[in-house]
Amino acid sequence: MFKVFRSWLDHFFADEQALLLLVLLAAGLTTILMFGASLAPVITSMILAYLTLGLVQWLERFGVNHLPAVWGIYSLFIALLLTFVFIVLPLLWQQATDLLSNLPLMLEKLMDLFMLLPEQYPELVSANQIKQLADAAMAEVGNSGQLLVSFSLASIGQSLTWLVFLVLVPILVFFFLKDGHMMVLWFTSFLPLKRNILSHVWLEMDQQIANYVRGKVVEIAIVGSVTYVAFLWFGLNYAALLAVIVGMSVLIPYIGATLVTIPVALIGYVQWGVSTEFYTLIIVYGIIQALDGNVLVPLLFSEAVNLHPVAIIVAVLFFGSIWGLWGVFFAIPLATLIKAVMNAWPKKLLTG
Numbered sequence: 076m077f078k079v080f081r082s083w084l085d086h087f088f089a090d091e092q093a094l095l096l097l098v099l100l101a102a103g104l105t106t107i108l109m110f111g112a113s114l115a116p117v118i119t120s121m122i123l124a125y126l127t128l129g130l131v132q133w134l135e136r137f138g139v140n141h142l143p144a145v146w147g148i149y150s151l152f153i154a155l156l157l158t159f160v161f162i163v164l165p166l167l168w169q170q171a172t173d174l175l176s177n178l179p180l181m182l183e184k185l186m187d188l189f190m191l192l193p194e195q196y197p198e199l200v201s202a203n204q205i206k207q208l209a210d211a212a213m214a215e216v217g218n219s220g221q222l223l224v225s226f227s228l229a230s231i232g233q234s235l236t237w238l239v240f241l242v243l244v245p246i247l248v249f250f251f252l253k254d255g256h257m258m259v260l261w262f263t264s265f266l267p268l269k270r271n272i273l274s275h276v277w278l279e280m281d282q283q284i285a286n287y288v289r290g291k292v293v294e295i296a297i298v299g300s301v302t303y304v305a306f307l308w309f310g311l312n313y314a315a316l317l318a319v320i321v322g323m324s325v326l327i328p329y330i331g332a333t334l335v336t337i338p339v340a341l342i343g344y345v346q347w348g349v350s351t352e353f354y355t356l357i358i359v360y361g362i363i364q365a366l367d368g369n370v371l372v373p374l375l376f377s378e379a380v381n382l383h384p385v386a387i388i389v390a391v392l393f394f395g396s397i398w399g400l401w402g403v404f405f406a407i408p409l410a411t412l413i414k415a416v417m418n419a420w421p422k423k424l425l426t427g
Contacts, residue, residue: 115240116240116243116244116247117247119244120243120244120247120248120251121247121251122288123152123244123248124247124248124251124252124255125284125285125288126288126289126292127148127149127152127248127252128252128255129285129289130148130151131144131145131148131252134147134148141253142253145249145252145253148252149248149249149252152245152248153245156245160241163315166315167315167316167319170313170315170316171316173313174313174316181341181342181345184345185341185344185345280408280411280412283408283411284408284411284412287407287408287411288405288408290375291325291326291375293375294325294367294371294372294375295322295323295325295326296322297371298321298322298325298363298367298371299318299319299321299322299323300318300322301363302317302318302321302322302360302363303315303318305359305360305363306318306356309352309355309356309359311342311343311346311356312342312346313342317338317339317342320335320338321335321339321360321363325367326403327391327403328387328388328391328407330388330391332364332367332368336360339356339360340357343356343357386410387406387407387410390406390407390409390410391403391406391407393406394406394409
């Protein structure tokens with residue numbers, strides 16, 4: 076048994092480049108797990124700079140010098156950030172608090188509908204079960220309200236932390252945009268000159284991650300904006316909040332669109348009942364989801380690595396359980412990284 080294990084180690088870890096790649100991956104994972112909270116502004120800034128770097132490079136291809144291109148894109152970034160902080164965020168907060176305050180009335184109307192079930196299907200559900208369900212739902216609403224109040228009180232004490240975060244992130248984004256290439260050269264100067272496996276994995280991943288992350292942000296913006304315009308045109312309550320939820324749902328492939336249909340349908344039913352407006356809302360919402368899956372996604376992610384749906388779902392569940400929302404967002408790039416390492420590692424060793 077020991078000889079088999081030793082032979083396996085010699086086969087896959089005899090190459091120094093393979094060991095170096097393993098060490099770098101382990102060091103990166105350990106750093107995120109141990110210092111992720113402290114380095115959150117730095118990590119966030121790197122992601123935002125990576126998102127906007129493509130625009131800087133696009134301007135440079137038209138003959139704009141690097142520094143003016145950085146200042147132009149950075150000014151656009153600051154404008155969008157201020158718009159989100161002072162306009163979008165207060166609107167979302169107001170609609171979220173309104174929704175929580177109106178939840179008891181909404182649940183009462185839904186319970187009236189559910190109370191018809193024992194009359195139509197007495198062998199499946201009883202009135203007592205519906206009442207227990209209603210009591211549990213009302214208890215959850217009460218807990219949500221208390222959670223919102225406690226969050227508001229806690230956020231007062233954390234306001235200084237958020238202020239520091241909002242100040243540090245824009246500053247770091249600027250320097251990552253301006254001097255990012257120099258930082259990369261400085262880091263690679265510590266690596267050995269012979270790094271074929273690292274270069275192979277990096278070249279494969281750079282394009283894929285850039286395509287995925289930037290494409291996903293564009294998808295969120297397009298789906299959220301179109302949904303908001305549609306909901307606003309219908310006069311649907313909490314249009315902005317629901318549009319943001321629908322936009323963010325694209326982060327979870329195959330699952331997000333299904334889950335977000337529930338609040339859209341419930342709020343539409345509570346507002347209009349079973350009516351023409353309700354059915355039209357569901358039809359338009361279905362068209363938006365169909366266009367996203369069949370037109371927008373193939374257009375934005377035409378260069379993405381093809382991963383099996385099972386691999387995508389497993390990656391979302393695994394990395395989401397480790398890093399929460401960030402893990403869900405980067406599940407596909409991380410799965411692509413694992414695939415790139417697996418593709419590069421044996422080939423380099425077997426041919427070496």
